[in-house]
Amino acid sequence: MANVRKYSPNVRVGNWREDEALGQDTLKDFLHRKDKGELTIQKTGTLRQNILKPVSLTVSQDGFLHFGDTVMLVNPGGTKADPRNPCTVSIIADLSSVRSHPQANFEPYLQGPCQVGGASSLKPCVRNAFVITSVDGTPNGDMLRYEQNFALRTTAGFAGELFLASDHRTLEKCAKRSRLQEVSLVEQLEFFCWWRVVYFDPQERLEYEGYPVQGNTKVLISHCKTNQCLAALANYILWTPFGKEYEITAHTLRDSHKAERDSNHWLFVPADPGEHVGPITQENQPDPQPVTDT
Structure with a gap:
């Protein structure tokens, strides 16, 4: 008292x-x-x-993917035996990931490394828009082909032009929930940022090598260094500032026929040519709101 x-x-x-x-x-x-x-x-x-600012995806006039295109990576979802909602690879960021450019009037941008997750929202925005980037000198505008190396980076401006990367798992570095191979966004373009598109049907995989990749077509995205495929794991849920999301890892899941499961199937989704869109690639976001470091 x-x-x-x-x-x-x-x-x-x-x-x-x-x-x-x-x-x-x-x-x-x-x-x-x-x-x-x-x-x-x-x-x-x-x-x-x-x-969450909207981004205009690239309009594909011929139906194929090209270097420099801005697309979304969408997992089409599971089957009745393995139910899973469609999801898109999205940035997971908080206030600790935000920095500002002193040379650009302190405009905010994301600094790597950042996590990624499988978000249920399929609306194109800064979180889920990626640019197909060349790693072998292929100029922008050329078609992306099966088994060709490429990189995926976030858009310019607030997204910070980060690259989707992965590496062999270790005791210190692995996915939080599944403990599998981690997928994240980094600032430097190095070999562990290289990916390649693989045809989803193993019996026709050799015949499609070197052919152009079509948009909205089911494919596998294989990591060049570890040979593991990008996967959306519905059994492992991440609690993020944007809600519950699937964990994204680099791990090949196979069925009894040794074919990759639906968790490894992805779609490169460009803009619909029938919709009204703005510029083909709207990387520079207008009028960003200031975010100050804590």
């Missing part, structure tokens, strides 16, 4: 002047941070506004 305060702050006893000054300083600091947009709730809101 000795530590119980018997008087309200209005009763001027003890260090009342110090308590009053401290309260005024706290209020001034709060109002100052509010005016600059540095409150946590404000920064969280602007982060979501930047990362």
Whole structure:
């Protein structure tokens, strides 16, 4: 009972002047941070506004994929025996991943490494838009072919132009839930950022080697260094700032016929030519909202 305060702050006893000054300083600091947009709730809101900003995907006039195209990576979902909703590879970011460019008026951008997850939202935005990037000198505009090496990077601007990467799992570096090979986004383009498109049917795989890859066609995305395929795991759920999402790993799952399962099947989804879209590749996001580091 000795530590119980018997008087309200209005009763001027003890260090009342110090308590009053401290309260005024706290209020001034709060109002100052509010005016600059540095409150946590404000920064969280602007982060979501930047990362969920719509992006115009590339319109494929011939139906094939080309280097420089902006697409989404969509897993079409499972079957009745293995139910799983469609999902798209998406960036998982929080306030610790946001930095600002001093040379560009402190415009915010994402800094790697960042996690990725399988989000249920299929609307193209900064989170789930990727640019097909050449790693062997192939110019933009050329067709992407089966078994050809390429990289996938996020769009310019707030997404930070990060590259989808993976490497052999270790005790210190692996997927959080499944403990399989981790997939993340990094800043530097190196060999562990290289991928290749593989035809999904093993019996016709050799015949399709070297052929152009069509959009909205079921394919496998194989990691060049580890030879593991990109997979969406419905049995392992990640709790992210954007809701529950599937864990994305690099792991080949095969059925009794030694064919890759639906978890390894992906679609490169460009824009629908019948829809009204803006620029072919809208990488520079207009008017980004400021996000200040914590």
